[in-house]
Amino acid sequence: MRRRTDRVLYIMLILMGLITVLCMMFAGVLGVMYVKEKDKNQEAAVKQAQLEEEVVAAFAGDNNALNDEEVQQLVDAREVEMKAKMKELVQSEDGGAMTMLRYFFPENLVYYDEGGYVFAPILDTLKKHQLVDENFHINDRNEIEYIENGIVTSHKGIDVSKYQGDIDWQAVKADGVEYAFVRLGIRGYGSGKIVLDENFADNMQGANEAGVKAGVYFFTQAITVEEAQEEAAFVIENLAAYDVPYPVVFDVEMITGQDGRANNLTMQERTDITIAFCEAVKAAGYTPMIYGNVKCFTKMLDMTKLEQYEKWYAFYDKYMYFPYEVSMWQYSEKGTVDGIEGTVDMNIAYKQW
Structure with a gap:
């Protein structure tokens, strides 16, 4: 009986010892956690103090202590x-x-769309232009020029369609217009029918004869890759008779105020459609280009997949609000040049083709 009691006491002592060890271990863990938390709090306090010092330095211009x-x-x-x-x-x-x-908000491209302000982040992965704001100047004809070291390095151009009526291309050339983008056609935003601009032939012939370098543009309403390829084939077929040294442009603008058949495309769908058109144009030996505004290039297209193509940016103001690399800027829809009655879109290009 005594041996049995001794054995019980012995077991109880072992259990108590184990409990004591476990309690000490638990207390140690708590202590470590406390120290770590304390260190975190101290680190946060140090960072806060540093931030306050930086703020003070930014305002005061030195590191003197301020109350x-x-x-x-x-x-x-x-x-x-x-x-x-x-x-x-x-x-x-x-x-x-x-x-x-x-x-x-210089880190965003800010614009107004669908009843609210959009703050599109500027993507670090896209190529940026090297243009300097101070080099843009407005001449005495209210035309924007880009001037470097006293020399105008930009190139004056226009874009036209049937809405400019009959054009005196010799007068256009004499007014200093180096190039013109002629609307070749459109796809109907409701019917989906492809239509040739009724003044296309006259404009192309007139520009070629006057020595105004010609490019063309097509207003798309394609909703599939196949339709984009159809549009490209239509464009290429109608270029055969003319000299077209300047790009063939894919105009991806969205129809506003009405329900365009392409308005509900996803970014991926529109991007795939754009690539299909551009690749077909390139395969035919022409230079593809994409035309759009800030919404097109931030919300409608995935620009990370379109870096290889030329860009034509539309933004109507006295400054070019866009950080990415572009070849042309359409800065006004209310320009005037000799040889055209009424107004015409004005452009400057930063290169020649």
């Missing part, structure tokens, strides 16, 4: 400065809410 009141004064001064800049941007001659937003 809370002095820091608040600097913050208040910065707020006043920012409000003044916002007011200036909104009230300036060419200002407004859009101008202000674009100034304060």
Whole structure:
């Protein structure tokens, strides 16, 4: 009986020892966790202190210690400065809410679409242009030029369709127009029928005879790759009789105000359609180009898949609001040149073909 009692006591002592060891181990773990959490808090506090020092340095211009009141004064001064800049941007001659937003969000392409502002991120993976804002100038005819070291390096051009009527191409050439993009045709946004622009032949012949370098554009409403290839074949067939040294352009604009048959395409679908057209044009020996505005190039197309093609950017203002590499900029739809009655789209190109 005694031996049995001793054995029980012995087992109890072992169990108590094990419990003690486990408790010590648990306490150790808690201690380590506490230390780690404490270190995290200390690290966060250090980062916060560094941030505050950076803010103070940014406002004060040095690392001198400032008390809370002095820091608040600097913050208040910065707020006043920012409000003044916002007011200036909104009230300036060419200002407004859009101008202000674009100034304060340089990391985005900001535009208005479908009842709201869009903040499209600028993609680091896409090629950027090397154009300098200060090199853009407006001449005495209200035409934009790009000037480097006192020399105009941009090239003046127009784009035309049946809406410009009969054109005196010799007068156009004499007015300094180097090139023209002639609308070849369209696909109906409702019917889906491909139609040749009724002034295409006259415009191409007139441009060729006057020495105005010609390119063409086609307004697409293709909703499948097969339809894009059909459009490309139609374009290529109608180019055979003319000299076309400048690009063949795929106009991917969306129909606004009405329900275009291509309006509901996904980005991937529209991108595939665009590639199909461009590849067919390239295979025929012409230079493919894509025409679009900021919405086209940020929301409608996957630009990461279209880097190899020339771009023609439409943005009607006195500055080119676009960071990516483009070959041409359509800066006005209300230009005037000799030989054309009424208005015409104006462009500058940064290269020749």
